[in-house]
Amino acid sequence: MVGVLAAAVKQVAQPATWAGLTGYQWAMLGAALAFIGGGIGSAIGITLVNHVASGILVEDPDKFGPLLPIIAIPGTQGVYGLITAILVPILFNLSKISAQKGFLVFLACLPVAFVCNVSAIYQGMSSVSACGMVARRTEEAGKALILPALVETYAVFSLILTIYLFTRMR
Amino acid sequence: MAVEPVKKVTVVAHQELQDRVVDSLVRMGTVHVDRVVEDDLLAPKELTEDEAGAVRDCSFGVTKVEFLLGFLREHASERPGFFKTMIKKKYPMTIDEFLAAAERVDLPRIYAECSELKRWLISIMDRNSIFEQERDELQNWVGLEMPLNEVKGGSTFGLMAVRVSKSEFGAFISELESEVPESAVDFVGERGGWANCLLVYHSEAEESIAAVLSRHRYYAVTLPDIPDEPEDRLEQLASELTGLERQRLRVLDDIENYMVHVPALEVLKEFLIDRGQKIDVLTSFGVTDATMAVEGWVTENGLPKTLEELDEVSEYIAVEISEPEEGDNPPVSLDNPKWAKPFEVLTKLFGSPNRREYDPTWIVAISFMVFFGFCMGDVGYGFVLVPTFLLMRKYLPLGHKAKDLLTVLAYSSAFAILIGVFAGSWFGIKTDSLPSSLRSVAFMDGLSKTTLAMGITIGIGLVHMLIGVGIEFRDTWKSGSRTDALIDQGLIFLLFVGGGIAAVLAAVKLVPVSVPLLVAGAAILGMLLLLGRSAQSIGGKVVNGIYETYGTVVGFVSDAISYVRLFALGLATFIIAMVINTMAGLVRGIAPVIGILAMLIVLVVGHTFNIAINLLGAFVHPLRLEFVEFFGKFYDDGGREFKPLGVESKIVMIEEKEGA
Numbered sequence: 091m092v093g094v095l096a097a098a099v100k101q102v103a104q105p106a107t108w109a110g111l112t113g114y115q116w117a118m119l120g121a122a123l124a125f126i127g128g129g130i131g132s133a134i135g136i137t138l139v140n141h142v143a144s145g146i147l148v149e150d151p152d153k154f155g156p157l158l159p160i161i162a163i164p165g166t167q168g169v170y171g172l173i174t175a176i177l178v179p180i181l182f183n184l185s186k187i188s189a190q191k192g193f194l195v196f197l198a199c200l201p202v203a204f205v206c207n208v209s210a211i212y213q214g215m216s217s218v219s220a221c222g223m224v225a226r227r228t229e230e231a232g233k234a235l236i237l238p239a240l241v242e243t244y245a246v247f248s249l250i251l252t253i254y255l256f257t258r259m260r
Numbered sequence: 261m262a263v264e265p266v267k268k269v270t271v272v273a274h275q276e277l278q279d280r281v282v283d284s285l286v287r288m289g290t291v292h293v294d295r296v297v298e299d300d301l302l303a304p305k306e307l308t309e310d311e312a313g314a315v316r317d318c319s320f321g322v323t324k325v326e327f328l329l330g331f332l333r334e335h336a337s338e339r340p341g342f343f344k345t346m347i348k349k350k351y352p353m354t355i356d357e358f359l360a361a362a363e364r365v366d367l368p369r370i371y372a373e374c375s376e377l378k379r380w381l382i383s384i385m386d387r388n389s390i391f392e393q394e395r396d397e398l399q400n401w402v403g404l405e406m407p408l409n410e411v412k413g414g415s416t417f418g419l420m421a422v423r424v425s426k427s428e429f430g431a432f433i434s435e436l437e438s439e440v441p442e443s444a445v446d447f448v449g450e451r452g453g454w455a456n457c458l459l460v461y462h463s464e465a466e467e468s469i470a471a472v473l474s475r476h477r478y479y480a481v482t483l484p485d486i487p488d489e490p491e492d493r494l495e496q497l498a499s500e501l502t503g504l505e506r507q508r509l510r511v512l513d514d515i516e517n518y519m520v521h522v523p524a525l526e527v528l529k530e531f532l533i534d535r536g537q538k539i540d541v542l543t544s545f546g547v548t549d550a551t552m553a554v555e556g557w558v559t560e561n562g563l564p565k566t567l568e569e570l571d572e573v574s575e576y577i578a579v580e581i582s583e584p585e586e587g588d589n590p591p592v593s594l595d596n597p598k599w600a601k602p603f604e605v606l607t608k609l610f611g612s613p614n615r616r617e618y619d620p621t622w623i624v625a626i627s628f629m630v631f632f633g634f635c636m637g638d639v640g641y642g643f644v645l646v647p648t649f650l651l652m653r654k655y656l657p658l659g660h661k662a663k664d665l666l667t668v669l670a671y672s673s674a675f676a677i678l679i680g681v682f683a684g685s686w687f688g689i690k691t692d693s694l695p696s697s698l699r700s701v702a703f704m705d706g707l708s709k710t711t712l713a714m715g716i717t718i719g720i721g722l723v724h725m726l727i728g729v730g731i732e733f734r735d736t737w738k739s740g741s742r743t744d745a746l747i748d749q750g751l752i753f754l755l756f757v758g759g760g761i762a763a764v765l766a767a768v769k770l771v772p773v774s775v776p777l778l779v780a781g782a783a784i785l786g787m788l789l790l791l792g793r794s795a796q797s798i799g800g801k802v803v804n805g806i807y808e809t810y811g812t813v814v815g816f817v818s819d820a821i822s823y824v825r826l827f828a829l830g831l832a833t834f835i836i837a838m839v840i841n842t843m844a845g846l847v848r849g850i851a852p853v854i855g856i857l858a859m860l861i862v863l864v865v866g867h868t869f870n871i872a873i874n875l876l877g878a879f880v881h882p883l884r885l886e887f888v889e890f891f892g893k894f895y896d897d898g899g900r901e902f903k904p905l906g907v908e909s910k911i912v913m914i915e916e917k918e919g920a
Contacts, residue, residue, distance in 0.1 A: 169832060169873060173835050176839055236880070239883075240884065240888070243825070243884075247821075254710065
């Protein structure tokens with residue numbers, strides 16, 4: 091009798107899982123992926139621009155000012171990933187989150203994880219072209235800055251979607 | 261708040277007055293010079309030999325000045341700091357001072373003297389390099405106790421200096437002893453993994469020697485042909501190198517004396533470039549046998565000064581003023597109120613409006629400030645940024661465009677304070693921790709009122725775009741295409757404004773729910789029937805109508821959704837600030853005093869970092885909304901910027917004379 095009761099208590103005490111992971115683990119996995127995706131994308135994007143910008147600056151160091159915002163702009167996706175990762179523990183009580191809800195949080199993090207990763211890399215490529223514009227015609231630096239910003243639209247949308255899904259799930 | 265009207269101006273004078281006319285135009289800075297159209301009377305001016313020579317002289321002068329500036333900066337004892345490389349020094353001066361720049365610097369003398377210094381320096385460095393190479397080699401032969409010029413063979417024997425890999429030296433010796441007994445090796449010393457030795461051998465054994473050497477890693481060394489032993493020679497070299505170093509330092513001191521000319525050289529370079537351009541501008545003039553003609557544009561505000569100044573040049577100058585004609589493409593000068601004037605830098609980033617369309621600068625000014633406020637959206641950050649930008653504007657040596665940009669940022673940061681109050685963002689302090697008075701006005705808190713905050717940004721976006729549609733309606737109506745205005749823009753207003761108002765009235769139960777549906781339905785039906793009107797066939801009109809309706813409605817809605825980024829960026833700023841505060845709170849508990857110090861450091865560094873990374877987004881994304889979503893509704897640009905003939909320089913700031 092004692093053995094049966096002990097087994098029942100043990101059964102109840104174990105956290106529920108979904109596909110082998112608890113809600114806490116799913117949520118943290120989502121948060122981690124969001125930042126990993128955005129961070130890696132931004133690192134690659136900024137590196138791509140740096141290669142070209144360094145070459146331009148060797149020839150004309152005066153162009154550092156107009157080039158700096160173009161170099162920095164692929165970095166925002168990493169920030170979006172960081173924000174998503176931070177919002178997970180802020181908005182959800184991870185100690186009590188169910189496995190199912192944890193999995194939903196994981197899914198909600200995926201737009202940022204993937205879209206920020208890819209868009210940062212392509213924004214870096216777009217910034218490379220923008221650097222070319224500035225190298226040739228510094229007076230068009232304003233227009234050159236806008237072109238890579240168009241790519242970031244989708245990263246912003248992914249962040250908006252993720253935040254919206256978080257708030258709906260709360 | 262419009263494109264400033266301009267007048268066409270034609271100045272005709274005797275060719276002898278050419279230089280004085282150009283000088284007067286440059287000093288006035290009121291006339292935008294255009295190329296004269298060739299006709300029966302006027303031919304385009306070609307530069308005379310003297311003028312072409314002057315252009316070449318200017319170009320050579322610029323090359324010389326660039327050489328001097330590069331040479332002097334390369335050898336300057338003090339390197340400029342990071343901020344000095346970012347912000348170039350500016351030279352405020354009157355136009356007379358600028359035009360006298362060539363007289364302040366004796367360029368030929370300084371160029372000749374610095375060229376000589378450079379030749380001398382190169383000669384010193386070359387000799388230094390040779391002596392150092394010789395010294396490096398001789399350090400391998402310190403143990404050699406014979407004059408260097410005696411290390412050579414004779415008719416019956418060979419003597420060579422050889423360097424063999426230390427690891428193979430033993431094997432090398434053994435092979436020589438066994439294969440070439442008519443040889444001997446004098447080991448001199450070892451350095452850097454190589455054994456240096458003298459190899460003496462019978463001249464008939466030369467081939468055998470070569471065969472043994474080829475089996476090992478070795479160098480045949482050519483020693484200097486001098487009658488000194490290596491140690492003595494090394495002493496001489498040390499003395500020579502010391503002497504060369506003294507000479508080098510003397511040359512650097514001499515170069516340092518020329519650094520005082522750098523500011524004057526920088527201004528001279530600008531002067532020479534400007535002068536070359538001003539001579540080139542002569543090719544825009546028209547000429548007859550004896551006269552010259554200048555055609556250009558002047559604003560209405562600049563006209564009295566222009567006429568007065570030209571009158572002072574000579575009474576034998578004729579000036580004709582006329583209105584722009586139909587085929588003309590006059591340059592565009594923007595005329596905005598003082599508070600909106602700095603924002604012209606944003607409009608011009610996209611492109612000047614053409615002269616027939618509306619100048620949206622004042623609308624861009626207000627909307628940019630609001631959007632920036634949303635993106636930055638923190639009271640504390642706003643209070644930090646406003647004085648920062650104002651102080652930068654006042655004390656940093658910057659050009660007009662940079663100062664305008666700082667003014668724009670300062671004004672916009674004030675809106676960050678306002679939006680921060682409504683968003684409940686005070687240096688990232690959690691809204692729950694704020695006093696109730698501040699919490700009560702935080703109706704746009706991004707974390708707790710997400711849907712409302714997003715809805716507000718979409719609503720602002722809709723209003724912004726509808727203003728753009730309204731401008732297009734005005735431009736289309738003014739151009740005479742009133743039907744097009746009523747259809748293309750009027751139906752959009754009917755759908756979004758009419759439908760929106762009807763929806764609000766239906767929500768408060770003043771009208772039935774069917775009213776907004778009817779209004780929207782009427783608008784969409786109108787679009788389906790009329791937007792495809794340009795097609796020839798009935799089928800084409802229907803298909804085009806569906807396509808245009810879909811594009812208009814869906815495009816408008818998706819553009820409105822794009823404004824949600826303002827909410828996202830503002831929330832990003834707040835969340836990062838909140839995390840910084842959390843981290844600062846964690847380090848505070850380390851130790852009583854050190855903890856507080858660490859907390860302050862984390863707060864200052866962290867919030868500065870947050871401001872920096874979000875400032876870029878707060879500038880770029882509102883600008884993107886202006887250029888894509890707003891300008892896309894009406895803006896054609898294509899205007900030529902009004903650029904009066906004057907001094908163009910990035911580092912020389914022309915000031916008015918006192919009393920002028």
